[in-house]
Amino acid sequence: MxxxxxxxxxxxxxxxxxxxxxxxxxxxxxxxxxxxxxxxxxxxxxxxxxxxxxxxxxxxxxxxxxxxxxxxxxxxxxxxxxxxxxxxxxxxxxxxxxxxxxxxxxxxxxxxxxxxxxxxxxxxxxxxxxxxxxxxxxxxxxxxxxxxxxxxxxxxxxxxxxxxxxxxxxxxxxxxxxxxxxxxxxxxxxxxxxxxxxxxxxxxxxxxxxxxxxxxxxxxxxxxxFPKKQKKESGQLRKGAAFVVLRADDTILLRTRPPQGLLGGMAEPPTSEWMPDYEPSRAVLDAPIEARWQRLPGTVKHVFTHFPLELTVLFAKVAKGTPAPDEMRWTPRLSLHEEALPGAMKKVLVHALGDIPGGKAKASAKA
Ligand code: SF4
The missing domain is CATH 1.10.340.30 (Hypothetical protein; domain 2)
Structure with missing residues (x-):
């Protein structure tokens, strides 16, 4: 020492x-x-x-x-x-x-x-x-x-x-x-x-x-x-897709993340796995629901403590009465501020829907 x-x-x-x-x-x-x-x-x-x-x-x-x-x-x-x-x-x-x-x-x-x-x-x-x-x-x-x-x-x-x-x-x-x-x-x-x-x-x-x-x-x-610091390696970029579904009764498809791990217990629109070699052109294969998916221009970027994330956002509209897949739910768009949405997911919703209630996190989308 x-x-x-x-x-x-x-x-x-x-x-x-x-x-x-x-x-x-x-x-x-x-x-x-x-x-x-x-x-x-x-x-x-x-x-x-x-x-x-x-x-x-x-x-x-x-x-x-x-x-x-x-x-x-x-x-x-x-x-x-x-x-x-x-x-x-x-x-x-x-x-x-x-x-x-x-x-x-x-x-x-x-x-x-x-x-x-x-x-x-x-x-x-x-x-x-x-x-x-x-x-x-x-x-x-x-x-x-x-x-x-x-x-x-x-x-x-x-x-x-x-x-x-x-x-x-x-x-x-x-x-x-x-x-x-x-x-x-x-x-x-x-x-x-x-x-x-x-x-x-x-x-x-x-x-x-x-x-x-x-x-x-x-x-x-x-x-x-001072203080002297050891150089640290920044985490590798992970990529993935997020799926924003708007039902005709103005509700949005959400799910709750598992209680353990990153953003545990928080709400989010469904997403794919996040990994360094995720291929966005194949994102529709990970979609949570059958729909006419539209891939939105640009991506949503967010930096977590250990790695940066880049999400491609896919958007779809579905008919009133469309059931939610298992372990997902429909939340009225006007009640989104009552959901425990982390900043990254607010950015995704703002990217797809424009402004959302409580959506202070600005979308950092790059075309
Ligand atoms: S403790 Fe910090 S602010 Fe005080 S003299 Fe030293 S370097 Fe300057």
Whole structure:
């Protein structure tokens, strides 16, 4: 393991906390100063914020709290309504785990989140970062919550030369050393705020940083070159076909994806398999229903975490009374916004039908 470059002055957590007291962000899930944070709200926000921006999360968080104001309300809700409230946030396994976690908190802990990092880690969907964040923020446990923002700050502060993800354990150890005995929850939020507002990936505002003096990378003028990262290979392009069927009573054919796996439990117009060598000219062989299929010009492109997807869209109109194939259903076009449609599938529907209710995802079709 590479050791970090020595720093002349050690970063002082109290300098960061003093900065936080003046510049903390006001966020809907954040308790007011000297008010104890509600673990349910902290946990919900931390799950939503994983790989999603604060701006994107805010409306979802407020809507979620409105629909499921307590962990009990969330645990008792049908999974379709949880998935529907989540639709659009992406990473749908998080929504399934969120629901499973709420049930576990109610069933095994009487509706109260356990107050330690170790116990929180045992709950579904709670990883090392979330357990530490909830333990620190809601229970004031001396835990180090390390996410991408924190990794960036620490790798610059200590000039960690080892690339990520290998450097994770070193960065965690460096963070742990800095967590103060008093206010560990505020410290966790302060580092998050520093990473989000000052120590940004591009052009960090070092002149405004409370750790400017001890920051090793800043002293060398190399701040933007940290964290070091191992080159990752992007996933191979997968292709497939999506089938949009409009019945004469203005309903659309949909199905629900299996609960496990990518977009598990989400709704979609039927699609073919997605694979690198899919041949769109043969797509009609995968159609879910006998109809006069029209292949629409262009394709719909979507990038998932592990691979990009390109879908050819086939469209057909069928007569009123046409039955839905097994495990599919007809949904009124005007009720599409009530379906848990992921962004990729909204793009498909917009591509075929023009605008749809709740169809904010813009079709990225290329002719
Ligand atoms: S001085 Fe600059 S690079 Fe160093 S921690 Fe502060 S903002 Fe980040």
């Amino acid at each position: 590479l050791t970090p470059a020595p720093s002349a002055t050690k970063p002082d957590p109290q300098d960061l906390l003093a900065w936080y007291d003046r510049h903390r962000r006001e966020l809907p899930w954040r308790a007011l100063p000297s008010v104890i944070a509600d673990p349910y709200r902290v946990w919900l926000s931390e799950i939503m914020l994983q790989q999603t921006t604060v701006a994107a999360v805010k409306p979802y968080y407020l809507n979620f709290l409105d629909r499921f104001p307590t962990v009990e309300a969330l645990a008792e809700a049908p999974s379709e309504s949880v998935m529907q409230a989540w639709a659009g946030l992406g990473y749908y396994s998080r929504a399934r785990n969120l629901h499973a976690c709420a049930k576990a908190v109610v069933d095994k802990h009487g509706g109260r989140f356990p107050g330690t990092e170790a116990e929180l880690l045992k709950l579904p969907g709670i990883g090392a970062y979330t357990a530490a964040a909830v333990a620190a923020i809601a229970f004031n446990e001396k835990a180090a919550a390390v996410d991408g923002n924190v990794e960036r700050v620490m790798s610059r502060l200590f000039m960690v030369e080892e690339p990520l993800p290998k450097a994770k354990s070193l960065i965690r150890a460096l963070t742990e050393e800095l967590v103060p005995d008093d206010r560990p929850g505020d410290f966790a939020q302060a580092v998050m705020d520093l990473g989000a507002t000052i120590c940004t990936p591009k052009r960090p505002a070092c002149a405004l940083c409370p750790w400017m003096v001890p920051c090793k990378a800043r002293a060398e003028g190399l701040q933007e070159t």
